Every structure is written in structure tokens, then in C-alpha cells.
Amino acid sequence: MTRYKAVVAYDGSGFSGYQVQPGKRTVQREIEAALKKIHKGNVVRITASGRTDAGVHAKGQVIHFDSPFAIPPDAFRMALETRTPRDISFRSVEAVADDFHARFDTTGKEYQYVIKRSELFDPFMRHFAWHYPYPLDLLKMEEASRVLIGEHDFTSFCRTKTEQENKVRTIYAISIEQPAEDILTLTYRGNGFLYNMVRILTGALLDSGQGRLTPQGLKEALDAKNREALRSKTAPPEGLYLMNVFYDEFGK
Amino acid sequence: MTRYKAVVAYDGSGFSGYQVQPGKRTVQREIEAALKKIHKGNVVRITASGRTDAGVHAKGQVIHFDSPFAIPPDAFRMALETRTPRDISFRSVEAVADDFHARFDTTGKEYQYVIKRSELFDPFMRHFAWHYPYPLDLLKMEEASRVLIGEHDFTSFCRTKTEQENKVRTIYAISIEQPAEDILTLTYRGNGFLYNMVRILTGALLDSGQGRLTPQGLKEALDAKNREALRSKTAPPEGLYLMNVFYDEFGK
Known part of the structure; x- marks a missing residue:
């Protein structure tokens, strides 16, 4: 398993916020759906630095997730960029230490x-x-x-x-x-x-x-x-x- | 009857273009619906300088229409601004000569x-x-x-x-x-x-x-x-x- 950190931008106007809610279009749901496609149907959960509300935007939201794939980070970025809708964009993806945590480690x-x-x-x-x-x-x-x-x-x-x-x-x-x-x-x-x-x-x-x-x-x-x-x-x-x-x- | 000239801005991303088409959300349809409300259910047709296609924007589209109301132009602007959706905005409304034509008179x-x-x-x-x-x-x-x-x-x-x-x-x-x-x-x-x-x-x-x-x-x-x-x-x-x-x- 490799832990990845990603910086994500999104136009919040088409989302019911960041966090997954049943029946709602959310940022987390779209990114997890893209990761599932990349991982051949296996669920990969993401953790963000924190939620954003409906209509709120991000230019530098940070998430982390674990993947069995050791893909070059920029190829991982492109894989996510092309599998997410156009109102979400991946600015960067990098491999990080196994204990990096997008929420708990923020300063x-x-x-x-x-x-x-x-x-x-x-x-x-x-x-x-x-x-x-x-x-x-x-x-x-x-x-x-x-x-x-x-x-x-x-x-x-x-x-x-x-x-x-x-x-x-x-x-x-x-x-x-x-x-x-x-x-x-x-x-x-x-x-x-x-x-x-x-x-x-x-x-x-x-x-x-x-x-x-x-x-x-x-x-x-x-x-x-x-x-x-x-x-x-x-x-x-x-x-x-x-x-x-x-x-x-x-x-x- | 007074002829009015209006300058209109719109974000084209939510419209199937300017011109009325059955069953489609268009700029002309929204403006004519607002004019109908202002005119107590009477239809008022508008004429634009020309069409714009689906997804194309306008910051200075010009239209004309005739109204039996002699409302101060800025009150007319506000009446239209508040009765059209937020992706259409009226920059100005003015009373013009009866023979002004938004399409034929363009230079x-x-x-x-x-x-x-x-x-x-x-x-x-x-x-x-x-x-x-x-x-x-x-x-x-x-x-x-x-x-x-x-x-x-x-x-x-x-x-x-x-x-x-x-x-x-x-x-x-x-x-x-x-x-x-x-x-x-x-x-x-x-x-x-x-x-x-x-x-x-x-x-x-x-x-x-x-x-x-x-x-x-x-x-x-x-x-x-x-x-x-x-x-x-x-x-x-x-x-x-x-x-x-x-x-x-x-x-x-």
C-alpha cells in the first residue's frame, strides 16, 4: 500500500458540499467513484483536511488515500483528472509517508x-x-x-x-x-x-x-x-x- | 406604445442559445416570460441584434420591444432584472425612437x-x-x-x-x-x-x-x-x- 496526498480544486456550485450524503452529488462521492474505476471496482476511501459546505469552492483542498498501485504520481494525477467531472480538478498527487493524515496533520x-x-x-x-x-x-x-x-x-x-x-x-x-x-x-x-x-x-x-x-x-x-x-x-x-x-x- | 432598447448580459452556459426553441431553455424565452409577467399576461415579443449559440455568452446583447407602459427606464430595468433568472442581467433600458430596430440598425x-x-x-x-x-x-x-x-x-x-x-x-x-x-x-x-x-x-x-x-x-x-x-x-x-x-x- 502507498499513501497518496492530492491537492484538489473544485467549483462548489454544482455540489451539495464535500462530504458524502445519500442521494446527493458531492465532491467526495465523485472522487471515490473515480478511484473505484481506477481500482477495478474496489472501494478506496478518501480523507480530506475538512469538509466544505454546499456552494463553497476549493482551490487547494487536500485529501489522502491508500492504494496498492505504485503509479508515478503525475500519471495518478492524470488518471484522476480524466475520470472526475470537469468541476473537479487535481492540481497534484504525491506519494507520502504512511502516517500522513490530511486532517490530523494540518498546521x-x-x-x-x-x-x-x-x-x-x-x-x-x-x-x-x-x-x-x-x-x-x-x-x-x-x-x-x-x-x-x-x-x-x-x-x-x-x-x-x-x-x-x-x-x-x-x-x-x-x-x-x-x-x-x-x-x-x-x-x-x-x-x-x-x-x-x-x-x-x-x-x-x-x-x-x-x-x-x-x-x-x-x-x-x-x-x-x-x-x-x-x-x-x-x-x-x-x-x-x-x-x-x-x-x-x-x-x- | 413606447419602443424600448435594452442592453442585456447573460451567462450562456445554462441556455440552449438565444433564440426560442420548443421545450428548450433559451434567453429569449426567459426575457419574454418576464415581460409577460410585467404586462399582466400579455405577450410582448423581443427582437435581438442577432442570435447567439448554445454556450455562447453576452456582455452587451441588444434587444428592442414595444410596451404600452411609459415606465421610467431604470424602473423598467429593475422590473426585468428582478423577474429574470440570475444568469440574465439587464445593464440598461432606454426609450428610443419608434423605428429603432435592434437587428437592422446595427453598424x-x-x-x-x-x-x-x-x-x-x-x-x-x-x-x-x-x-x-x-x-x-x-x-x-x-x-x-x-x-x-x-x-x-x-x-x-x-x-x-x-x-x-x-x-x-x-x-x-x-x-x-x-x-x-x-x-x-x-x-x-x-x-x-x-x-x-x-x-x-x-x-x-x-x-x-x-x-x-x-x-x-x-x-x-x-x-x-x-x-x-x-x-x-x-x-x-x-x-x-x-x-x-x-x-x-x-x-x-
Whole structure:
């Protein structure tokens, strides 16, 4: 058996999320179906760094799986690329140590949230960005982001139903950039993110940019450790991208 | 009755083209359904500058229609925007002269063809560009484009079944640009384009960039006035965008 690590990109708009669910088209299901074809009908399970929700995209999701085949990694990449639908693409495949684990070994993750600020709706971006045609003060957003950076209990920034007990996470960096006219990106790097956390952080930063939430108000909501202490709404899934998963010191 | 001119953008990937066809989802059908709702069940027909094929996009398609309502144009735009699906968007609506005609009055059109040159397939661009990971000599493409500019009989550059009898058209300009890493755009401006013409021109320019077709060979194919004299394949629909329709001297 050889353990393989693969980096996968997918357009989340046609999937009911990453994880297998009965009767639903999911990323995991499509990749496992491709691996089954490659392995002549034998089931090969994959493990990802974490799930992504329906409509959420990935440019750098990481998975691992075990295979009895010792195929050159790039041939394995091509075999998977050609057997998965066009909304999934394999960026790389490599053989790794037998004890590499895509979920347990992560040291950090990077997510990006894309906002389309044009007054008119852009039909080409409807699955790929949040259309937000309202004024934003980027300096206020910067100021608010500094409240969030560091190690905190993020209970106020995750869905009430979140399973994880320990809600302490560290955000290493938040960068706010305008890579093109009418496009704003919020990039978050941290040691891990709770369920819906990036989308709630984004809702709070946009409220800050609109002047509806002060840095002091944001600090109070964080300290309250209660989702209801934060009035900001959860940003929709279509703007969210899992960009990178880190397995080394670089994650920090 | 007031005649209205509207500029419409649409993501062509979910449509069986522009024109109404029984049982198919088309752009014309969706817009006419929205107009019917606005007009309390009365049918309002629209006329476009021309059709676009299945999978082809528009950023500046122009249509006209007549309405008994004298609604402020921007309110009409919003009424249409909110009653059409999210893959159609109205850029503007304006009241025009009663004899304005979206098809007969055009003085020119601009199309853009988008090519994604990255080695790895980009799942986010699968409906929006042609993935073409092969080397291209842009100077050779420039040289070939000069053979095409001007007034010519473009019989060799349209589908054999093309209905129009007169196949003489004038191409005013072809610009070859690289707006981003791995992206190449070919922009064509002319007084009119035959069926599949932009996609065949694109196939021929890429063959030129690959060194498979010399300017001399291209000239001979043009002079032959026969689609079979040109071996280049028709570029796929997903890279093609109708950008602008002109109704004044600017078209030239």
C-alpha cells in the first residue's frame, strides 16, 4: 500500500458540499467513484483536511488515500483528472509517508472570501462571489480585523450547532485586498476554523466597513462567547474558497 | 406604445442559445416570460441584434420591444432584472425612437474570444474560456490577423449551412491581448459576422500561432471561398462573448 496526498480544486456550485450524503452529488462521492474505476471496482476511501459546505469552492483542498498501485504520481494525477467531472480538478498527487493524515496533520488553513462590489449584478460571478453593492470603509474593516487576529475563543463566530467542544482558534493574518476594480477579497490564515466561521467573520467585517459595528462592539461580541451577541449575518457560501491547507511551520 | 432598447448580459452556459426553441431553455424565452409577467399576461415579443449559440455568452446583447407602459427606464430595468433568472442581467433600458430596430440598425459588433492557457485545467473557467495549454507565437497570430482585416468574402469562415447569401463582411480590427497571466483574449470588431465566423477565425488564428498555418496559407483559404479549404477547427462556444453592438459611426 502507498499513501497518496492530492491537492484538489473544485467549483462548489454544482455540489451539495464535500462530504458524502445519500442521494446527493458531492465532491467526495465523485472522487471515490473515480478511484473505484481506477481500482477495478474496489472501494478506496478518501480523507480530506475538512469538509466544505454546499456552494463553497476549493482551490487547494487536500485529501489522502491508500492504494496498492505504485503509479508515478503525475500519471495518478492524470488518471484522476480524466475520470472526475470537469468541476473537479487535481492540481497534484504525491506519494507520502504512511502516517500522513490530511486532517490530523494540518498546521493551518487559508480561506479567501470574494466580494463583487459593482452596482449592477454580474451574472458571470453569481456562483463565485457575493454581490455587495454597498459603500464600505476599508480602513474601518482593517481596524476591525485587528480585533480578530490572535488566539481567541470564537464561540460567537460559529454556527450554534457546531460539534467541536474547544472553540479556541488562532487567526494569524487577515488581508483585505482589491485585486481588480469592483472586487474585494478577504484572506484569512489561521490554525483552524470552526463551522461557518469564515462566513461569519466576513459578515462582521462588512458590517464594520458599513459603520454598523464598531471595533469595540466587535470586541464585546467576541468576549460574549455567544453567536447571538453578534448581529452580523453569515455571508453566503458562493464567495468562499478554501485556498491552502498547510502541514508545516508555514501555516503559522 | 413606447419602443424600448435594452442592453442585456447573460451567462450562456445554462441556455440552449438565444433564440426560442420548443421545450428548450433559451434567453429569449426567459426575457419574454418576464415581460409577460410585467404586462399582466400579455405577450410582448423581443427582437435581438442577432442570435447567439448554445454556450455562447453576452456582455452587451441588444434587444428592442414595444410596451404600452411609459415606465421610467431604470424602473423598467429593475422590473426585468428582478423577474429574470440570475444568469440574465439587464445593464440598461432606454426609450428610443419608434423605428429603432435592434437587428437592422446595427453598424457593427464586437466579439471577444477568451483562451485559458494554463497547463492545468481550471474548473472555474470551464464554461467561460477555451482551455488551450499549447505554445503560441503571438507575433505569428498578429501577422495572420492582418490577412483577415478589411472587406472580404468570408465564405471559408462560416458554417457550410449558413443561410445568408452575401458573405462579404468587413473586419475593422482584431486585438490580441493578455489581460492576466495565462489568459489570452482575441477581440474582433466588424460590420457583421456570419454564422460561427468568430469561432472559425479563432481556430485559424490559434493554428497560425502554433505555426500550422502560414499567412500565405490563410490568404489562400480566404480566397478559395470554401469552408473546406480551411482545415482549422471551429473554437468551442464557451470562450465566446458578444461584447458590444453598435448603432452609430463608432461601429466603424
